[in-house]
Structures are given as structure tokens and as C-alpha cells.
Amino acid sequence: MFDKNALQQLNQLKSKIIESKDQGEGEVRGSQRRFGFVRLDDGRDVFLAPDDMQRVFPGDRVKITVITDDKGKFKAELEKLLESPLDCFTGRYVVRGQGHFIEPDLPRFNKLLFIPPSQRKKCSEGDFLYCQVAQHPFKDGKSQVKVLENIGSPDTVGIEGKYIQRKFKLPRDWPKDCSIGDDIRADTRKDLLDIPFVTIDAAETRDIDDALWAQANDNGWALHIAVADPGAFITPGSPLDIAARQRANTVYLPGFTQTMLPNPVSQGSCSLMANEERAAIVCSVQVSADGEISDIQFSEARVRSRAKLTYNDVHAHLHGEMDLNQDCLKDLYAASLALRKYRSEHQIIMPEQPDFHFQLNEQRKIESITKVERNDAHRLVEECMLAANRSAAIWLADSPAVYICHAGLREDRYDNIRAVINKEIPSLAGCDLSALPGYKALIKASDSNESTLPLRSIFARMLQPGDISLTPKPHFGLGLERYTTFTSPLRKYSDLLVQRSIRAKLDKENPSLPSDTELAVLQETIRNGRQASKQMEQWLQYQYLAGNTSDTVYDARIAHVNGGGFTVELLDTGISGFVEARTIPEKLSFDADALRLFNDKSSFQLDQLVKVKTSELDDFQRKLMFLLVP
Structure with a gap:
């Protein structure tokens, strides 16, 4: 039996041994194989052997002891599970011999999780499930899950949409009270019912956000962009407003659209349908013959579109292949050409990419894919929307609002970019890549350079993602000192917020805007919706290719x-x-x-x-x- 002094000495020795170990905390990272890594807080990546990888999930936060082998490589020994964020997830039901498992649909997650007999609920192999972790494997390497929902079998019609909706936790129901109130600005709206606005959209579009009209004058063109005004009917903090904020964006899934606002609102009472009086926020500008914008004005108005036109028909009209009997189209087209010329000289025009239209069959699988090239009608609408949004950012000045920003090139790729510049565009060797003038000079030089390298494409792969901010910042992608968007309020919650800022400035009031934390949540929700759309498209595309x-x-x-x-x-x-x-x-x-x-x-x-x-x-x-x- 040890006396008190001996025990104290042993405890001190144990503490010294522990202190002498190389220990750290970090996040588990999976790989394409059975092993993994732990990314420590100090930046080191430590190898995690297959047996230990079976005891954790990618994303787990763990405490490890770092062992250095004979070759000087780091190897992790698991000490403690600190946090496991994995809770509910989707996956595919699989059977291996006598064992029943779920194959989780998670990035770099290549292990099967056991489904106990009590949880199998008449599921069949191949079914798509929504599950919850019931037992973490850290203790003995054995995990178990609880089946929360059988989403359906591979043969279920539209299973891909149902699955993606569940996987990305897209809201499926509206709150009970999603009605809209009366137009709060009805008595003060400007009467613009006599202006013959037109809308230009895809033939199937029902949620019509914008209507256009232009007329030539001695100084160029008077251009009016009328934008649907759902904010006049939706009270901040109301059930409908909260539901719209939680959705953040309309998410377009093939064969299924999750709208930001209920269809009776987005496709009915607030949509700028032809021959219907509607509430709108109207941006009015003067476009010079050179394409410069001036005399920016905003107003709350009543408008009435005279016609719902399609891109293909307008393109045909512009090139004399048909007559739409809409006088404003000639001036709209001329103004758009001037706007585009100005942008090409003073700002940045992004390269055009074709769209691809999916024709679905009765099973909601892709039957055919059609390549849709952009035409002059698409460019006409694009220039008008950019003009309105650019004007909003200028008109709002430093007023409280939500702004769209783009920080340009990634700082961690500056060395790569400078190496290309020094070799291919030596005249720009000293340009400041972090400043908008330097970036604009780089892109314009890339477009005119006779290098054998695709410079514009190379730099495009080294860009940061766009962001939203409560303060105006440059938008490098467009070559603008500041930018925002308000032209899609039926589909984008951030645009609805900008419209509220416009209304507040008209009233000389301060708008109610989200905090930085709430804005970050909104941005993450937008990214989640984009990822959902991308994954469903890939799923259907790969099924199509498998034929x-x-x-x-x-x-x-x-x-x-x-x-x-x-x-x-x-x-x-x-x-x-x-x-x-x-x-x-x-x-x-x-x-x-x-x-x-x-x-x-x-x-x-x-x-x-x-x-x-x-x-x-x-x-x-x-x-x-x-x-x-x-």
C-alpha cells in the first residue's frame, strides 16, 4: 500500500507524462478510403488509421495524442470525443448478408451505419431514408441509427425531388396565416397606368417581377423599370415575412419549385401580369447615347403591363422576323445596346454561359436536354435589370440597406496569378490585385491579350464567392464600386429587404434590417438552396446519361x-x-x-x-x- 507522499509523487509523474505528450484538438476529416485525418487547431493534418476512423464521424471534434513514426509522419491516437454535430441525415437502405444498414449521403462519409431490427419498419433495400444517430461509435466502433422516415423507393414518382427536399431540410409547409394585407401605400402611389409597360420572360414564367418601357428623347432614352412590390402587402415580422426569410430564395428543382412566397402571392396578386393593375416600385433613369445613367428617381406607383412577351418572340421581333406591335421594344433595345457598350468600356461584362432545359417524362426523369443559347432579348432584359440595380446602389448612397459584393481574387492564389501576369501580361506586373482598378485592368488585358493561355478562364477559377453585406463594398465581378439588387422581390428575400430600404428613404425613415448574424444565416440558406438544386440536377443528369x-x-x-x-x-x-x-x-x-x-x-x-x-x-x-x- 502506498503512503500519502508516494501517491502524490505518482500523480505528479502522471501529470508530467501527460504534459510531455503532443496533444491537440481538431476536426475529423474523411477521405475517399477507409482512413481519415484530424485537422488540428494549430493547422496540422494528422493521419487517422482505419480502425480509429471507424470510431468517429467526419465533422466530429476530438482530442488526440500525436505520435510521430519512424518516417517523421504524424499519426493520431484518439483520446476523447468532444463534440459530434451529426444528428439527422438522409441515405440509402442497403443489406449486406444478414446486416441491415443505411449508406449515409454525406460528403467523404464511406461507412455503413447499422439499423437494428426494431427500426427497419418494412423498409426494402434501395429505399431512401431519413435517419437519426442513436448510438455514436466512439466507445466500441459500433453505431446505430433510428429511422425517422421512409422517403420512398427508387420507383416512386418524383422521388428525387422528395429526397432532396428532405436532405436539405427545405421547408415543405406554409404557416396557417399566410395571407397578405392591403396595400399600405395605396393612397400615395404615383399613377403610371398610362405608360405601356411590357414584360419579357420565359413562356412558362408566372411569378413576373419586372416590366419595362423606354422612349427616345433628345438626350438618349428615358428608361423605366417597374418592379413588383410585395413588401407593400407583407408586414415585417408577420408569419408570411418570417416564412419568406426562412426560405430566403425561390429554389428551382427540376419538375418542382419551392417558392419563397405562396403561389397566390408570387404568381397572383403581386405578379405583374398583363392587363392587371399592380403595385410597383419604379426606377426611372436617363440613358445617354453613350450608355451613361443619370437622373435616377424612385417612386411607388400603380402600373399595368400591356403584354407578356417571351424572349424568343422579342428576339424575332428585333430582327424583323415577326411584329409584336409594341413600339417601346425598339427604344428598349437601343437603350440596352448603349448600356452594354458603356459597361464594356468602363466596367466588366461576364462571359455568357448557355442554359440547359430539361424535358421531364411522367416519372419526372429527364427525357431530353435542350441547349438554350442567350439571345438579344435576354441581353436587353439583363441590361435593364443591371441598370436598375446599379441605380439603386447609387441612389441609396450610404443609406442602411443590403448590398451585394464580390471581393475579387482569392488572396491565397495571388502568387499563382502574379506568376501568370509576369509571363503573359508583364505591363501589369505591379498592379494591385486587391483593388478594383487593378482587377478591372487585369480582366480587360486578359480579354485583349493574344496569349495562348485562356487567361480569363484561369482567373475565373481563382475568384472568391460573392457575398451580401450591410455596408456598400465593391463588386469586382461586375467592375462596380457598389452594387445591390431589388428586381426579384418575389424570389429573393434580400431584394425584398432592399425594397424596404428604398421605401424608407422615400419616407425619410430608417429601415428594419437584419443583424450581421441574421444576414449570415440568410446567406447560408441561399447557399443551401443552390446546393439542393445542383445536386438534384446532377442526380437526374446522371440517370439520363446512364441510358x-x-x-x-x-x-x-x-x-x-x-x-x-x-x-x-x-x-x-x-x-x-x-x-x-x-x-x-x-x-x-x-x-x-x-x-x-x-x-x-x-x-x-x-x-x-x-x-x-x-x-x-x-x-x-x-x-x-x-x-x-x-
Whole structure:
């Protein structure tokens, strides 16, 4: 038996041993294989062996002891589970022998979780489930889940939409009281009913946000953009306002649209339908012959659209292929050309990308994909919307509002960018990449440069994502000192907020705006909706591609390059997949500056055209691998 002094000495020795260990806390990161890593708070990535990886989930926060092996590599020994954020998730029901599991639909999560007999609830292999973690595996490597909902089988009509809605937790129901009140500004609205506005949209569009009218004058054109005014009917903090904020955006899923506002509002009482009197916020500007904007005015008005026109019909009208009997179209087109010319000279025009239209069958699967190129009618509307939004940012000045910003190039890629500049555009070697003038000079030089490299595409892969802010900041992508949007209030909650700021300035009041924290939540909700739309599109696209034989050859364009290979986009359908560098016989080197893979015989560069065929396709996991066809 130890005496008191001996016990004290042992405890001190134990404490010294613990203190001498290299310990740390961090987040578990998964991989494509059974092992993983722990990203420590000090920045180190520590290897986590397969047996230990079975005891944790990607995203878990753990305490580890860092062991250094004979080769000087770090290896983690798990000490304690600090936090496990994984709770509810979706996945696919699988059977392995006598065992029943769920295959979680989570990034870099490649383990099956056990479903005990009491939770199987007549589920069949292949069913899509919504589950909750019932037992974490940290103690013994064994996990269990509770089945909350059987979403449906692969044969269920529209299962992809139901699944994506559940996976991304998109709101499915409206609160009981989603009615709208009366127009709070009815008595003070400006009467613009005599102006023959028109709307230009896709034929199937029902939630019509904007109507246009222009007329030539001695100084260029008077341009009016009328925008639907749902904020005049929706009280801040009301059940409908809260529901709209929680949704943040209208999410367009193939064959299914989750609207930000109920259809009776977005497609009915607030939509700028033809021949119906509607409440609107109208932006009125003077466009000079050179495309410069002046005399910016905003008003709350009553308007009436004279016609619902389609992009294709307006394009045909502009080129003399049909007559729409709308006099304002000639002036709208002329004003839009001047606006675009001004932007090309003083700001930045983003490269155009085609859209792809999905024709769905009765099972809500893709039957055909049609490539839709942008035409002059699309550009006309785009210029008018940009003019209105640019004008709003200028008119609001430093008033409280929500602004759209874009910070330009990623700072961690500055060295790569400067290496390209020094070689391809040496005249800009000293430009300030963090300042808007420097970025504008870089993009304009890229467009006019005769380099063999696709400079604009290279720099586009090194951009930061856009953001929303309560203070005006530059929008590098458009080449503007400040920017905001208010022209889609039926579909975007941030636009509804900007409209409230416009109304508040008209009334000389302060608007009620979200806090920075609430704005961050709104931004995350927007990203979540975009990801939901992207994943469902991929799921349906890969199902569609699976109908072809593995020997089918596709024309494609290289859309992104990294050290492991390159992403290609099929020209006819827009479907994206990956070509692994290791599938190309000769070893390739990666140029991180020019985003290029190359060897003595071959080179693979952004925007390069190639031919490919499928090698591996899993529509549920959204995994599509291509092989290069010589």
C-alpha cells in the first residue's frame, strides 16, 4: 500500500507524462478510403488509421495524442470525443448478408451505419431514408441509427425531388396565416397606368417581377423599370415575412419549385401580369447615347403591363422576323445596346454561359436536354435589370440597406496569378490585385491579350464567392464600386429587404434590417438552396446519361483542372464529370499557375475541347468518371 507522499509523487509523474505528450484538438476529416485525418487547431493534418476512423464521424471534434513514426509522419491516437454535430441525415437502405444498414449521403462519409431490427419498419433495400444517430461509435466502433422516415423507393414518382427536399431540410409547409394585407401605400402611389409597360420572360414564367418601357428623347432614352412590390402587402415580422426569410430564395428543382412566397402571392396578386393593375416600385433613369445613367428617381406607383412577351418572340421581333406591335421594344433595345457598350468600356461584362432545359417524362426523369443559347432579348432584359440595380446602389448612397459584393481574387492564389501576369501580361506586373482598378485592368488585358493561355478562364477559377453585406463594398465581378439588387422581390428575400430600404428613404425613415448574424444565416440558406438544386440536377443528369452505352463518345470542354485530373462539361447537355490523371498513360505534371496538366506528348488546359466516354457512374452518389478518348 502506498503512503500519502508516494501517491502524490505518482500523480505528479502522471501529470508530467501527460504534459510531455503532443496533444491537440481538431476536426475529423474523411477521405475517399477507409482512413481519415484530424485537422488540428494549430493547422496540422494528422493521419487517422482505419480502425480509429471507424470510431468517429467526419465533422466530429476530438482530442488526440500525436505520435510521430519512424518516417517523421504524424499519426493520431484518439483520446476523447468532444463534440459530434451529426444528428439527422438522409441515405440509402442497403443489406449486406444478414446486416441491415443505411449508406449515409454525406460528403467523404464511406461507412455503413447499422439499423437494428426494431427500426427497419418494412423498409426494402434501395429505399431512401431519413435517419437519426442513436448510438455514436466512439466507445466500441459500433453505431446505430433510428429511422425517422421512409422517403420512398427508387420507383416512386418524383422521388428525387422528395429526397432532396428532405436532405436539405427545405421547408415543405406554409404557416396557417399566410395571407397578405392591403396595400399600405395605396393612397400615395404615383399613377403610371398610362405608360405601356411590357414584360419579357420565359413562356412558362408566372411569378413576373419586372416590366419595362423606354422612349427616345433628345438626350438618349428615358428608361423605366417597374418592379413588383410585395413588401407593400407583407408586414415585417408577420408569419408570411418570417416564412419568406426562412426560405430566403425561390429554389428551382427540376419538375418542382419551392417558392419563397405562396403561389397566390408570387404568381397572383403581386405578379405583374398583363392587363392587371399592380403595385410597383419604379426606377426611372436617363440613358445617354453613350450608355451613361443619370437622373435616377424612385417612386411607388400603380402600373399595368400591356403584354407578356417571351424572349424568343422579342428576339424575332428585333430582327424583323415577326411584329409584336409594341413600339417601346425598339427604344428598349437601343437603350440596352448603349448600356452594354458603356459597361464594356468602363466596367466588366461576364462571359455568357448557355442554359440547359430539361424535358421531364411522367416519372419526372429527364427525357431530353435542350441547349438554350442567350439571345438579344435576354441581353436587353439583363441590361435593364443591371441598370436598375446599379441605380439603386447609387441612389441609396450610404443609406442602411443590403448590398451585394464580390471581393475579387482569392488572396491565397495571388502568387499563382502574379506568376501568370509576369509571363503573359508583364505591363501589369505591379498592379494591385486587391483593388478594383487593378482587377478591372487585369480582366480587360486578359480579354485583349493574344496569349495562348485562356487567361480569363484561369482567373475565373481563382475568384472568391460573392457575398451580401450591410455596408456598400465593391463588386469586382461586375467592375462596380457598389452594387445591390431589388428586381426579384418575389424570389429573393434580400431584394425584398432592399425594397424596404428604398421605401424608407422615400419616407425619410430608417429601415428594419437584419443583424450581421441574421444576414449570415440568410446567406447560408441561399447557399443551401443552390446546393439542393445542383445536386438534384446532377442526380437526374446522371440517370439520363446512364441510358447510353459505355462506348458512347461525347464532345466536351475542360472546365477545371487540378493535380488529380480535370473536370469536363459535355457540350450538348452541360453534364459535368471528372477525368482522373492516372487514367492517362503517360504521367502528367501540374502547373498550378496556368491550371494545366502536361507531359512531353500531351497538354490539358482550361477550355480545351476533348472527347470522352463514361467509365464509372453512380447517380445517387453523384459520381461520374470519364475516360479520355484519343
